[in-house]
Amino acid sequence: MTPMFRKADIILIAVLIIAGFVMSFTLAAGRSDGTTVTVTRDGRLYGTYDLAKDQTVEIREDGGVNIFEIKDGTVRMIEADCHNKDCMQQGVISKTGQTIVCLPHKLVIEITGGEQEYDTIT
Amino acid sequence: MTRSHNNRPAGDVNRLTAVALMAALALIFSYIEILIPFNFGIPGVKLGVANLVVIVALYYLGPRYAFVINMIRVAVAGLLFTGLFGFCYSMAGALLSFAVMYLIKKTGLFSVTGVSVCGGVFHNLGQILVAAVLISSLKIFAYFPVLIISGVISGTIIGIVSYLILQRLPKRAPESSGR
Numbered sequence: 001m002t003p004m005f006r007k008a009d010i011i012l013i014a015v016l017i018i019a020g021f022v023m024s025f026t027l028a029a030g031r032s033d034g035t036t037v038t039v040t041r042d043g044r045l046y047g048t049y050d051l052a053k054d055q056t057v058e059i060r061e062d063g064g065v066n067i068f069e070i071k072d073g074t075v076r077m078i079e080a081d082c083h084n085k086d087c088m089q090q091g092v093i094s095k096t097g098q099t100i101v102c103l104p105h106k107l108v109i110e111i112t113g114g115e116q117e118y119d120t121i122t
Numbered sequence: 123m124t125r126s127h128n129n130r131p132a133g134d135v136n137r138l139t140a141v142a143l144m145a146a147l148a149l150i151f152s153y154i155e156i157l158i159p160f161n162f163g164i165p166g167v168k169l170g171v172a173n174l175v176v177i178v179a180l181y182y183l184g185p186r187y188a189f190v191i192n193m194i195r196v197a198v199a200g201l202l203f204t205g206l207f208g209f210c211y212s213m214a215g216a217l218l219s220f221a222v223m224y225l226i227k228k229t230g231l232f233s234v235t236g237v238s239v240c241g242g243v244f245h246n247l248g249q250i251l252v253a254a255v256l257i258s259s260l261k262i263f264a265y266f267p268v269l270i271i272s273g274v275i276s277g278t279i280i281g282i283v284s285y286l287i288l289q290r291l292p293k294r295a296p297e298s299s300g301r
Contacts, residue, residue, distance in 0.1 A: 002234070004233060004281075004285045005233060006231070006233045009233050009236035012232065012236050012240070013278060016239065016243060016271075016273075019267075019270060020268070020271040021267070021271070023266065023270070024267035024268065040261075042257070043257070043259055044258075084165075087165075099261045099264055101259075103253055106256060108257060108262075110261060
């Protein structure tokens with residue numbers, strides 16, 4: 001049996017960790033405060049909302065409910081009736097390109113606008 | 123003298139029993155992970171304890187057995203716990219990670235830890251691909267860097283544990299001949 005770690009394993013782990021950090025820094029770099037909240041449902045545009053205006057938006061579709069809150073230029077999912085509530089765990093977003101995703105309801109809330117809007121992956 | 127029906131080679135029964143036992147174990151691990159999610163508040167992050175069984179089977183019984191065990195686990199977990207969408211996610215994760223683990227093991231360059239790390243990372247990639255298809259948006263790939271790192275960490279833990287288990291198992295698997 002081979003040892004617990006071989007040279008190739010160490011290199012593999014190092015490369016993957018570095019790739020992960022480089023990708024996340026590239027995604028985070030050049031992000032400015034956004035201006036608009038864009039909601040996409042099932043790949044189609046659902047609506048756009050002004051990030052500067054405090055409001056609570058309820059999305060009720062096919063029996064699924066999501067409620068998100070725009071407050072002081074940030075967006076947060078405050079209510080969801082799916083079983084895992086992953087979207088509520090995704091926290092607060094405010095920078096261009098950041099997203100909150102609700103998988104069961106096929107919902108993507110994205111911050112758009114702002115100065116630089118490049119996203120290396122999408 | 124010819125061999126009769128009820129006089130099958132003992133190896134067949136042993137292998138069947140080993141597969142059934144390990145599939146049941148993998149299923150229990152899947153269930154435990156649903157009961158106690160180790161996600162640290164980050165959606166999609168998990169330890170992948172069930173992969174422990176798959177890796178041990180991959181090394182101890184061979185790829186065919188490991189594959190069957192993995193498929194039984196995903197199918198039964200889909201029926202019992204996760205539902206149709208959960209099944210799609212776990213199937214994609216399981217197929218991609220198994221294919222990559224098999225190939226990585228075949229190169230002969232990596233130990234069980236490297237194989238497990240690749241399994242963890244590609245499991246996450248498989249799930250994110252399904253998620254992107256289901257929501258018809260590539261935005262979800264913004265989570266990929268986090269899931270690479272979490273895949274490496276959980277893969278390393280599972281790899282080390284697999285290594286320790288494999289060392290303690292008897293040298294020869296029950297009549298499995300590693301097929």
